[in-house]
Amino acid sequence: MVRVFIGFHGTSKASADMILLDKRFLPSNREDEWLGKGIYFFEDDPDQAIDWCVRARKYKEWAILKTIIEAQEVLDLTRKREWDMFLSIIKQLQGKMKQTKYKGKRLLNGVAINFICQQFPYEVVRAVFLVPGRSYPYDITNIPPVQIQICVKEERCIKSIEQWRCSNGGF
Amino acid sequence: MDFKEVVEQINQYLAQVTIEQFERDLQRAGIEQCPDIGEEADSEWQPERLIVEYSVFEEPYSDLTNGYIAIANGEAA
Known part of the structure; x- marks a missing residue:
């Protein structure tokens, strides 16, 4: 079954111009990325992408790109069954790591996902995170601020790219 | 793909991999950039910095006001 997602990617205006010109994204290769190597989007929520540009990256000039993503092989960690199994894999990897020279290392999510994707051809990984750097009145509500992130592993899944908004107010 | 098959x-x-091969596969996945156990992640924008405390009493779904999730960034109780 093909699943379709609308993803918003925040970046500097200069990078956005390059992406629009080349009609392709450059995947992140940092190993400490939240969901491993790939191209990152906030699902259905451009304001999260703006927040990322302004608060996290502190870009003076930024742009938000809107994309349509289609994928068949999705590792969806918002689903209970997949999350439970993901946890089971992490525990097993951690157990085996104790026998290696990496026994002192903390296994980050992104590395565990890279490992899984080495074994299986997932095209997209999807997960929910609490919004970083924001506290909330948990004595008033138990609903935390969250964001859904999508990491596209296979560039062919990105079907369209357009500029959604930029820092000077343009579209 | 059935995630159960993946597991x-x-x-x-x-069960079958040698330690040497497992180390190579971990390296390919980026293990060397992971922090050592006990080390802090270097940015508040890393999910590892979000210390999540989920406190529930007997039945998590019976009374949701008993549950809270706090981002323990110094402000959480």
């Missing part, structure tokens, strides 16, 4: 295949892999 089974990884179980099988872990």
